[in-house]
Amino acid sequence: MGTLVNITDASGNIVGNRMDNLIHASANLDDAEREIKLWFKPCDIPPSMRAYETVTSEEHFYFKDGKLFNEYKPGTVCLVAPSDVVWKSDLSALQAHIKGLPHATPVNAVAAKYLINTCA
Numbered sequence: 001m002g003t004l005v006n007i008t009d010a011s012g013n014i015v016g017n018r019m020d021n022l023i024h025a026s027a028n029l030d031d032a033e034r035e036i037k038l039w040f041k042p043c044d045i046p047p048s049m050r051a052y053e054t055v056t057s058e059e060h061f062y063f064k065d066g067k068l069f070n071e072y073k074p075g076t077v078c079l080v081a082p083s084d085v086v087w088k089s090d091l092s093a094l095q096a097h098i099k100g101l102p103h104a105t106p107v108n109a110v111a112a113k114y115l116i117n118t119c120a
Contacts, residue, residue, distance in 0.1 A: 041114060042085045053088040057081065061094045063111045068097050079114040090114075 007016040026032035033052055036045075042054045062069040062076035069076055080086055080094065090110050096103035 037087050037089060038109070038113065042087060054085050055088045055091050057084045057086055057091055061098065063107070063115070066108060068094065068107050068111075070098055077115065079111055086114075 003020050004017050005020055006014045007018060009015050026035055037052065042050060057080045059080075059082060060070060060072070060078060061080045062072055063079050064073065064076040068079075072078075080091070089105065090113075093103045093105035093107065093110050097107040
């Protein structure tokens, strides 16, 4: 699996191409779970191929400047809305952070994933 990328000279003329590899392997199952959940939201993976538990959110989570909110405030962006399917571990992290409780997953890590990978 990969993507074909054109190689151009200084003038912008295509002089060839290269194949960028999109396949990745993890050292073990725990690393695989961490890496999949780091880069992908559940909607990026067909439901029948999801190996990790998902849940449907019943609440809003908004984010701005490293802080998490349950209600919209000017300048915040919505990470998760009711009816969104999310990794159970991500929802657990958001719920802990909104309550001010410690969690192994930093709120910025969840926010980055949900802001970068937008599902249509």
